Amino acid sequence: MFDELPPLSWLRAFEATARLGNFTRAAEELNLTPSAVSYQIRALEARLGHKLFERRRRTLVMTRLAQSYLPVVSKAFADIDASTAGVFGRMGGERVTLRCMNSLNMLWLVPRIEAFRARHPDIALSLLSASWAEGGDSALIDLDIRYGEGLWSDGEVIPLMRHGVQPVCAPDLAGGMPALERGPLxxxxxxxxxxxxxxxxxxxxxxxxxxxxxxxxxxxxxELAERGLGHALVADIFAAPYLESGRLVRSCDRNLEARHGHFIVVPAHSDRNRHGVRAMIDWLGEIATDA
Structure with missing residues (x-):
């Protein structure tokens, strides 16, 4: 039974090395020495009869066979992890670190985040804000929500939502297109x-x-528009809570179709198949559909 299954420790060494890109980082995650990880990879290659990595100067490059094998191994570990949590509960819980731009955090994510925690009480969250989509150090980020064309190359890019852009103002400034011509903007x-x-x-x-x-x-x-200081041109998902409460109204009945959108970026160092990361991606997709 399971005659073809290599030792799980070798498979863990392969998965971590492939995901993190080198023996040193994999060793830190697995609490091993780099030489021990390297030994386990060589043992796995000998067992399989095929090379998994091309060892170039200071870098490791996965072979085509390794690229095909990695998703299978990653999913197997993710399934075992999820099943273990489902049957026995999580040991010490899990934390997911999510970063997105400040306005999206405050106006869209935070009002909904309690629903995620109700569904996944075993997952703790770190919510970080960035002024711009590509700001700050991504080393400790599990998921990034960015705004743009979706052409980033530092991770897997998943479309999240695209929305309209509309002009809004305090009720006293409303007056249709003539009011916009007068400003202030x-x-x-x-x-x-x-x-x-x-x-x-x-x-x-x-x-x-x-x-x-x-x-x-x-x-x-x-906030400036609410104080009557001008007309603001903003995404409809951001304007929604202000319009619903009556703090702002639409300046006119015209809008713009946004040329950019919001995307989830899974950084190259992150593991999409980890229980918490996968749960967050699925949940974000659900609430974006309802937005």
Missing amino acids: IEMAGVVDTWRHFFRLHLPETRPPSPDYVVDTSLMAL
């Missing part, structure tokens, strides 16, 4: 869907007034 820095694009689409003969405020987060734009 609040501009978001670093985005592709700007007031210039809005006016070009809906008022092509009118030049937009210069913005009175330029800010770098949707949250700041919304």
